[in-house]
Amino acid sequence: MITEIKAKSILVASKLPDTDFVINAYTGCTFGCSYCYASFMGRFNGKSIDDWGSYVFPKVNLEEVLDGELSKIKDKTKAIFLSSVTDPYQGLETKYQLTKKALELLLKHHWTGEISILTKSPLVTRDIELFKKFPNIEVGLTITSTDDSVSRILEQSAPPASLRLKALKELNQAGIKTYAFIGPLLPHFSATPEKLKDIFDSVWETGTREIYMEHLNLSPYIKVRLFEKLSNVDRAILEKFYEAGTDKYKKELEDVISNLLKSYDFRLRLNEVISHR
Secondary structure, eight states, X not given: OBOOBOOSOSEEEOOSTTOSEEEOSEEEOTTOOTTXXXXXXXXXXXXXXXXXXXXXXXXXXXXXXXXXXXXXXXXXXXXXXXXXXXXXXXXXXXXXXXXHHHXXXXXXXXXXXXXXXEESOXXXXXXXXXXXXXXXXXXXXXXXXXXXXXXXXXXXXXXOHHHHHHXXXXXXXXXXXXXXXXXXXXXXXXXXXXXXXXXXXXXXXXXXXXEXXXXXXXOHHHHHHHHHHTTTSOHHHHHHHHHTTXXXXXXXXXXXXXXXHTTSOOEEGGGSOBOOO
16 A cells, blocks of 8 residues: 655654664555564554555655755754665655655755665665765665575565675675675574575675674564464474574574674674664
C-alpha cells in the first residue's frame, strides 16, 4: 500500500551516537526485513508490527519543508544521516526521488557537514555524480551475508547481497568514501566463523575499509516477527537465535570478530560491536 502524505518535519534531531540530524523521506519500507527495528514506525500511521513491509508513506512535501528547515540552521557543519527508519533507496525512490531531492537541497544550502547514507539497494549508484559534488559524504551498504539464499529468508524483498557488494565496489571505483554495515550479525557466525570471514573477504574485495558491526536486536516486538519467519528452519539454528541475546553468546561472537579483525586492516566504527538490551 502506497499512501502519499505531507510531513510536518523532515530534518529531525538524532539520538544516534555519530550524527546530529536524520532525514527519512519515507515512512515504511518495502524491503520489510524480518529483523528490522523500524517496524514500530507503523503505529504512527495506524499500522501494526505485522504490517511492516506492506506499506510506504512517501513524504511528498519534502522539498518545501526541508528547504525551510535548512534555511533556519546557521551551522552547516552538522552531520546528517539518511536514513534511520527506512531505506532511502528502496524501489519507490525511482518514482518519487525524494532522497535525491533531499541531497540536492543540501547542496543548495552549501552543507559542509558529513552526509552519511545507509541502504541495501544498488539504486544508490544512480546518484554517484551527485555525491561527487559534496565536500564530505559517505555511503554505506548493509551486508548480512554473502549468500543470496540466506538473505532471502530474512530480507525477502531486499536486493540480493551480491548486488549490494557490487554497488560498494562501483562506489569505491568512483572515488566515493564508503563503509559496510555488517549487521545484524546472524547467530550462526559464532559456530561457523568462516561464514563471517566470507563477509570480511567480500567487503575487502570491494575496496571498502570501514565497517560497523551490530548484534541482533531481540526486543520483544522484533522477536515475534523474526521467530514467525524462522518457524520452519532447523531446530539447531533456531536455538542459536534464542541464544543471540545472551551476554555469553555476544562474548563468544565478539571473540570471533576480534580474532578475524587481526587479519584485516578494517576500521571498526565506534570501536565496538553495537549491542542492544
